[in-house]
Amino acid sequence: MTQKSDFINEIKQRGFVYQAAYIDELEKIMSKKSVAGYIGFDITNDSLHIGSLVQLMLLHWLDYYEHKAIALVGGGTTLVGDPSGKDSSRKILNKEDIDKNISNISKTFDKFINLKKKSIVINNYDWLSEINYINFLREIGSKVTLNKMLTFESVKNRLEREQPLSILEFNYMLLQAYDFVHLNKNYDCILQMGGSDQWGNILSGIDLIRRINNKKAFGITSPLITNSDGSKMGKTADGAIWLDEKKLSNFDFFQFWRNVDDENVEKFLYLFTKLPIAEIKKLSALKEKEINEAKQILAYEITKLVRSEKDAKEAMEIANNLFKSNIPDSRANNFSVNIENIKDKSFSIIDAVYNLNLVKSRSEIKRLIKSKGIKINDNIYIESDFSLDKFIDESNELKITVGKKKIGILKFKKNI
Numbered sequence: 001m002t003q004k005s006d007f008i009n010e011i012k013q014r015g016f017v018y019q020a021a022y023i024d025e026l027e028k029i030m031s032k033k034s035v036a037g038y039i040g041f042d043i044t045n046d047s048l049h050i051g052s053l054v055q056l057m058l059l060h061w062l063d064y065y066e067h068k069a070i071a072l073v074g075g076g077t078t079l080v081g082d083p084s085g086k087d088s089s090r091k092i093l094n095k096e097d098i099d100k101n102i103s104n105i106s107k108t109f110d111k112f113i114n115l116k117k118k119s120i121v122i123n124n125y126d127w128l129s130e131i132n133y134i135n136f137l138r139e140i141g142s143k144v145t146l147n148k149m150l151t152f153e154s155v156k157n158r159l160e161r162e163q164p165l166s167i168l169e170f171n172y173m174l175l176q177a178y179d180f181v182h183l184n185k186n187y188d189c190i191l192q193m194g195g196s197d198q199w200g201n202i203l204s205g206i207d208l209i210r211r212i213n214n215k216k217a218f219g220i221t222s223p224l225i226t227n228s229d230g231s232k233m234g235k236t237a238d239g240a241i242w243l244d245e246k247k248l249s250n251f252d253f254f255q256f257w258r259n260v261d262d263e264n265v266e267k268f269l270y271l272f273t274k275l276p277i278a279e280i281k282k283l284s285a286l287k288e289k290e291i292n293e294a295k296q297i298l299a300y301e302i303t304k305l306v307r308s309e310k311d312a313k314e315a316m317e318i319a320n321n322l323f324k325s326n327i328p329d330s331r332a333n334n335f336s337v338n339i340e341n342i343k344d345k346s347f348s349i350i351d352a353v354y355n356l357n358l359v360k361s362r363s364e365i366k367r368l369i370k371s372k373g374i375k376i377n378d379n380i381y382i383e384s385d386f387s388l389d390k391f392i393d394e395s396n397e398l399k400i401t402v403g404k405k406k407i408g409i410l411k412f413k414k415n416i
Helices: 006-013 023-032 050-064 095-109 133-139 153-160 167-187 196-213 250-258 262-272 277-284 288-306 309-324 339-343 349-355 362-370
Strands: 019-021 036-041 068-073 120-123 189-195 218-222 334-338 374-376 397-402 406-413
Touching: 006 023, 006 050, 019 023, 019 196, 023 189, 023 218, 036 050, 036 167, 050 068, 050 095, 050 189, 050 218, 050 262, 068 095, 068 167, 095 120, 153 196, 167 189, 167 196, 189 196, 196 218, 250 288, 250 309, 262 277, 262 288, 277 288, 288 309, 334 339, 334 349, 339 406, 349 362, 349 374, 349 397, 349 406, 362 374
Parallel strands: 036 068, 036 189, 068 120, 189 218, 334 406
Antiparallel strands: 019 218, 374 397, 397 406
């Protein structure tokens, strides 16, 4: 009978495991001793988005069960570009931009793993920048065949679409495999985890460790999490759902999770919260209108984890004011305009909705007004001249709602 590992048991129950290399053997090892495992993170932006949350939670659980979680930031590999899961080549960043991104993103890891104990954040630029290319080709390149690389789904998809795949990006796969070899040799790291689009790269690393270090290594991939339209989770029609509050407000972050599709609530509770399994099962049993309670708990728990408990409480309070009590709350998305611009009609409802970033285009705003899809203070907006002057005596601010989920507060400023 396979000996049980608390970590493996936890991630299996929560739905993190999609593919695994030698997981039964790994479980035996992890049941007896602490091991080191790593996940690599893309740093092409100055913040991670929710597409990275599955991997961050995997590192969290690894750390939680007293193993060494290694968050590897790709300062070196980002200079090359990863073709995995991409339809086209990425923009090449310079080192200065990459270093700025690393500095900002590294703060996020502290929320998921305990960096004061054994878990660490490291940058693969530290060793990749010192590689002698001739030696690298002899030692690594000679052990990885092009035939095998062409079987990887990420490569096949690009080639089938007749989209260019540069030698630079082919080298990325060698570099990632070499990362695993380096971490295995220098940090006794035996496990690499990642999204399902990294499966081929992970297997290459496992094979290289066997050939070069003469050791056994393991791999786990998580399932691809998609939006309701089938697109990869992380970005929406309104833009990326960033983890950094400087790029997305706590309220907007909270509301994204509060408004997820009903069929995703159970899955997201398992993947993105630390709630006990038994509690998640109870919440998952809620149906119809009661499922909104589960959605609110989901939004609160994720916001608490990614931002802070204080931020989660505030976001929930704002949401309750706006949606339950119908009270305008200026802490929500807001924009200020001089009241004289309202009176002389140089600032209209179209300007308000656009500046509140509730709708991306002015033509779409006009269409929504005609179809009665915009409300002011919970009343449908019907003014044919798009003016706001009739509302300026109502209060010092207006609640503007687009559809059922998007709300902004327009504030009036007066000349002194």
